Amino acid sequence: MTTTRIIEIECQRFNPQTDSEPHFQSYQVPFSEEMSVLQGLQYIKDHLDGSLTFRWSCRMAICGSCGSMVNGVPQLSCHTFLRDYFPDKVRIEPLNHFPVLRDLAIDQTDFLAKLESVKPYLIPDTEKTPAQGTYLQTPQQMDEYYQYSECINCLLCYAACPQYGLNKEFTGPAALALLHRYNADSRDAGSAERMEVINGENGVWGCTLVSYCSEVCPKGVDPARAINQNKINSTKDYFLRFLQPRGGK
Amino acid sequence: MIRRSNKPVFWSLFGAGGMVSALIGPMLVFVTGIAVPLGFLLPHDALRYERMLALAHNPAGKLALAVVISLFLFHGCHRFYHCLHDFGIHVTAGMKAACHGFAAAGTALAVYLLLVIGF
Numbered sequence: 001m002t003t004t005r006i007i008e009i010e011c012q013r014f015n016p017q018t019d020s021e022p023h024f025q026s027y028q029v030p031f032s033e034e035m036s037v038l039q040g041l042q043y044i045k046d047h048l049d050g051s052l053t054f055r056w057s058c059r060m061a062i063c064g065s066c067g068s069m070v071n072g073v074p075q076l077s078c079h080t081f082l083r084d085y086f087p088d089k090v091r092i093e094p095l096n097h098f099p100v101l102r103d104l105a106i107d108q109t110d111f112l113a114k115l116e117s118v119k120p121y122l123i124p125d126t127e128k129t130p131a132q133g134t135y136l137q138t139p140q141q142m143d144e145y146y147q148y149s150e151c152i153n154c155l156l157c158y159a160a161c162p163q164y165g166l167n168k169e170f171t172g173p174a175a176l177a178l179l180h181r182y183n184a185d186s187r188d189a190g191s192a193e194r195m196e197v198i199n200g201e202n203g204v205w206g207c208t209l210v211s212y213c214s215e216v217c218p219k220g221v222d223p224a225r226a227i228n229q230n231k232i233n234s235t236k237d238y239f240l241r242f243l244q245p246r247g248g249k
Numbered sequence: 250m251i252r253r254s255n256k257p258v259f260w261s262l263f264g265a266g267g268m269v270s271a272l273i274g275p276m277l278v279f280v281t282g283i284a285v286p287l288g289f290l291l292p293h294d295a296l297r298y299e300r301m302l303a304l305a306h307n308p309a310g311k312l313a314l315a316v317v318i319s320l321f322l323f324h325g326c327h328r329f330y331h332c333l334h335d336f337g338i339h340v341t342a343g344m345k346a347a348c349h350g351f352a353a354a355g356t357a358l359a360v361y362l363l364l365v366i367g368f
Contacts, residue, residue, distance in 0.1 A: 165332065166308070192337055193291065197251065199253045199254060200251035200253065200254055201252065201254040203251075205254040205256040205260075234254075235257040238253070238258070
């Protein structure tokens with residue numbers, strides 16, 4: 001049985017062509033038990049205000065497009081339900097710490113550059129041709145990196161990270177977790193190339209282990225753990241280079 | 250080329266200090282703050298001057314005192330420095346030097362006093 005109730009959804013609005021400052025606009029949205037916050041936004045766009053701009057695609061926490069601040073918490077709006085906020089209102093804002101393009105849509109350019117900087121792809125020791133077969137891996141070897149490969153680049157962790165908020169140069173949780181995902185993969189031999197990013201002031205050392213990134217991740221990735229494991233790796237790299245012969249890597 | 254951070258040096262001291270303070274800190278608070286002053290489980294004179302002087306004269310005692318003072322200082326100063334940053338107070342190179350310099354100065358003073366007090 002579905003009962004329809006009315007909830008107030010308050011959206012942050014910003015049109016760069018006409019507004020100098022963002023402002024809030026409220027909508028009265030009828031909802032049923034199974035409706036997500038994203039479906040609430042879709043209702044507004046279809047029935048109340050076609051100008052409301054927000055990103056979405058899969059509706060099932062796989063694509064990572066619909067991240068926004070829901071009552072101040074970074075959330076996938078498809079993964080958050082209106083029933084949990086009723087009878088209070090829901091306030092939806094664009095993700096923290098990113099430039100706003102329009103309404104709830106943010107500009108991810110900065111993150112994409114950072115993602116590229118960590119070389120998020122396998123760099124094998126010796127390249128194999130398809131005729132030479134596949135790269136083999138045991139289930140234990142896969143366990144080493146599997147959780148980090150679940151990242152969907154939704155950027156909730158960047159919105160949660162106070163360090164990214166204070167310093168936009170910080171490589172940030174998702175990019176560093178993905179860096180670790182490839183370094184921890186037994187088929188990869190690219191660690192030395194990625195070490196430079198880890199060792200820099202804006203690599204793992206930009207993190208102060210607040211760990212809110214891991215808390216808000218909708219996919220159970222633990223970026224804080226990846227970053228802090230690499231603080232140990234960076235420290236080893238820092239001191240062990242003095243024990244290596246000159247010219248050693 | 251991205252410049253290598255010198256954080257590993259301070260983070261190692263911070264980490265070592267965290268370990269030592271977690272293991273020894275509560276015990277020190279209990280012994281010096283509760284057990285001895287109240288005569289609870291330990292006699293009142295357990296920390297009297299002659300005993301403490303003997304501890305500071307003993308090479309192993311010197312080492313223990315130097316490690317506890319130095320690593321506690323480095324741990325606390327590093328934590329303080331990061332708290333400033335977390336509260337949005339922009340940490341300048343000078344403030345960083347002041348935080349870690351304070352710990353280094355405290356360490357140098359402790360080592361100096363432990364040496365001049367004699368063996």
